[in-house]
Amino acid sequence: MGKIVDMLFELKEYRYVKPFRIAHNVADSSTNLEVTLILENGVEGKGEAAPSYRVNGERIETFMSLRDFILGEIKGLDVRNYRVIFKIMDGLRCAPSVKAAVQYAVLDALSVECGVPVYQLLGGARDHVETDKTVGIGTLEEMVEEARKLWREGFTLIKVKVGEDLREDIRKLEAISDATKGAKYIVDANTGYTVKEAITFAREMHARGIDVVVFEQPLPAEDIDGLKIVRFNSPLPVAADESARTRYDVLRLIKEEAVDFVNIKLMKSGISDALAIVEMATTANIGLMIGCMGESSLGISQSVHFASGTGVFMYCDLDSFLMLEEKEFRGKFRRDVNKLIPT
Numbered sequence: 001m002g003k004i005v006d007m008l009f010e011l012k013e014y015r016y017v018k019p020f021r022i023a024h025n026v027a028d029s030s031t032n033l034e035v036t037l038i039l040e041n042g043v044e045g046k047g048e049a050a051p052s053y054r055v056n057g058e059r060i061e062t063f064m065s066l067r068d069f070i071l072g073e074i075k076g077l078d079v080r081n082y083r084v085i086f087k088i089m090d091g092l093r094c095a096p097s098v099k100a101a102v103q104y105a106v107l108d109a110l111s112v113e114c115g116v117p118v119y120q121l122l123g124g125a126r127d128h129v130e131t132d133k134t135v136g137i138g139t140l141e142e143m144v145e146e147a148r149k150l151w152r153e154g155f156t157l158i159k160v161k162v163g164e165d166l167r168e169d170i171r172k173l174e175a176i177s178d179a180t181k182g183a184k185y186i187v188d189a190n191t192g193y194t195v196k197e198a199i200t201f202a203r204e205m206h207a208r209g210i211d212v213v214v215f216e217q218p219l220p221a222e223d224i225d226g227l228k229i230v231r232f233n234s235p236l237p238v239a240a241d242e243s244a245r246t247r248y249d250v251l252r253l254i255k256e257e258a259v260d261f262v263n264i265k266l267m268k269s270g271i272s273d274a275l276a277i278v279e280m281a282t283t284a285n286i287g288l289m290i291g292c293m294g295e296s297s298l299g300i301s302q303s304v305h306f307a308s309g310t311g312v313f314m315y316c317d318l319d320s321f322l323m324l325e326e327k328e329f330r331g332k333f334r335r336d337v338n339k340l341i342p343t
């Protein structure tokens with residue numbers, strides 16, 4: 001039997017190795033919530049929530065107060081009937097990352113209970129995924145140096161943060177691509193551009209032959225009309241991240257034909273909405289990538305298993321654990337340079 005009898009909430013702070021700067025935002029640390037579900041037979045399942053105020057409107061300070069309520073809703077339920085628990089957690093709209101952590105902890109407990117890794121419970125489509133690594137906003141010289149280092153380490157897909165200064169961003173991408181010939185790039189403006197700036201940026205990349213495979217979130221999250229204009233005037237594939245939090249956001253993006261790609265993050269949608277988005281996007285022939293917030297190795301494990309199990313992600317941006325100071329690696333996966341292998 002896989003009945004839930006208890007659940008522990010614990011806060012953990014992780015410092016970034018160096019401050020992580022994106023358009024109009026900088027992070028020094030990530031305070032995450034660790035969830036441990038305990039089953040009647042003593043089996044434990046773990047999940048991690050990495051909250052985002054900027055994207056989800058979440059505050060970590062509110063998380064501890066949710067524990068008793070959530071436990072009250074799911075206590076006595078069996079993790080084998082995980083859809084029942086997922087449905088209950090869908091009601092927790094105020095804290096999508098907590099929904100993700102609890103839903104994942106349910107799958108993790110089920111996985112231990114059955115002796116089958118989560119990625120195989122989810123379908124076992126692939127036995128590994130490949131991640132990019134991100135270059136945050138800095139001076140042109142700092143960004144080129146960082147990109148060169150990643151390219152030498154073996155990261156063939158490099159994510160570059162832009163969105164504060166169009167002309168400067170174009171110069172940075174030009175310099176980075178000169179220093180890392182053969183690499184592919186995901187460029188993420190984190191809502192920093194206007195429609196005209198976004199179209200200009202995309203055309204300049206294309207004209208210079210810079211291999212940008214995804215142009216992420218050029219516009220403010222709510223500007224779906226603008227996103228559609230960018231999509232149809234951009235030679236680069238356009239992705240929604242901040243605009244695509246729940247299954248309902250993605251349904252609208254698909255109906256409006258506003259994007260080429262959706263960036264799924266478990267921290268925005270939980271497991272249940274991520275599964276729904278996978279089905280909608282693959283059916284509508286929209287490309288998928290998977291990203292992260294400030295997850296430690298424990299939290300990234302969730303996305304490694306999700307991405308490997310479903311096997312639908314063209315690009316993975318699961319690098320936060322490489323940017324945080326962590327005393328102990330706790331993910332259920334191995335890393336070989338850019339390969340993440342679920343275990």
Ligand code: MN
Nearest residue numbers: 188216217241
């Ligand atoms: Mn993004």
